[in-house]
Amino acid sequence: MKTLPQSNEWVVSRRAFLRAGAAAVWGSLLSPARAAPKKAPLVRFGLVTDVHYADAPARGSRCYRDSLAKLRECVREINSRGADFLIELGDFKDQDEPPQEERMLRYLEAAEKVFSEFHGPRRHVPGNHDFDSLSPGQFFACVRDRGAKPDCLYYAFDCRGVRCLVLDCNYTADGRHYDHGRFDWRDANLPDEELAWLESELRAGAGPAIVFTHQLLDGEGPVFVNNAAKVRAILERSGRVRAVFQGHHHPGRYSFLGGIHYYTLRAVVEGCGAENNAYALAEAFEDGAIQVTGYRKAVTMRLPPRAAPGTWLEGEVPASKLGNK
Secondary structure, three states, rough: OOOOOOOOOHHHHHHHHOOOOOOOOOOOOOOOOOOOOOOOOOEEEEEOOOOOOOOOOOOOOOOOHHHHHHHHHHHHHHHHOOOOOOEEOOOOOOOOOOOOOOOEEEEEHHHHHHHHOOOOOOOOOHHHHOOOOOOOHHHHOOOOOOOOOOOOEEEEEEEEOEEEEEOOEEEEEOEEEEOOOOOOOOOOEHHHHHHHHHHHHOOOOOOOEEEEEEEEOOOOOEEEEEOHHHHHHHHHOOOOOEEEEEEEOOOOOEEEEEEEEEEEOOOEEEEOEEEHHHHEEEOOOOOOOOEEEEEEEEEEEOEEOOOOOEEEOOOOOHHHHHHOO
């Protein structure tokens, strides 16, 4: 069984990259990449996104009931790789039609129970669907070991010398946080207070930093943060940010802007059965490179240092190589 089918829609060639002026390029062909770095990484962490768990029938390509089993496979595999932490990039749960608050809490608790099987620290990035029937307080009370300060869903933590910054983009343009479905998923913003916090965090040190967000920062349109340009300017000025890991856009994507890699992980909820799972292991190295190993439908990439675009790696991770099956 193939776990990492190659997809031309994400492939980026250097010539096409240069023609596009450091913008994301889609559908180009790429020659095989160089081998991944051999030295031990500074930090190794697992990535999963858009679990959207609900005990609800499939709608379109979204198979809500399959998400717990997919998440369990992710947790077991990332456990077997000795990751320093596991982070989910938002939309941990979904809802019924019509929604019922009590059931939404049960869905969140069920997903968190599986997530808690990871042996190390677990981190959460808030997504818009986490507040489709719940308040920020209800979500905050259920998720655990997130490393956040008591009153905030955006936060920072250190891991082996790498500063990790978790953003909360679930604010409307007028500065109100999403709450009990009071939001438009196309209206995602970072408020001024969070922008000031982000700039302060990045000014406070000089070491490498990695950013995690649900909604996307590397463009304009419905799936992107409305004030993404302001956020990118802060990240670029710091000179510290190696990569931004994102969810929300279920097919996934990659771009390279301002010397920063933007890797959007494919969604767990898309497609029924284990063969349609998607999660990844990321390893950050001292020279600035980041190796992303994708499992199942997630894409494997090498994100090189020194302001160079990412390259796809040849090969797949077969199901027989998955640990703790």
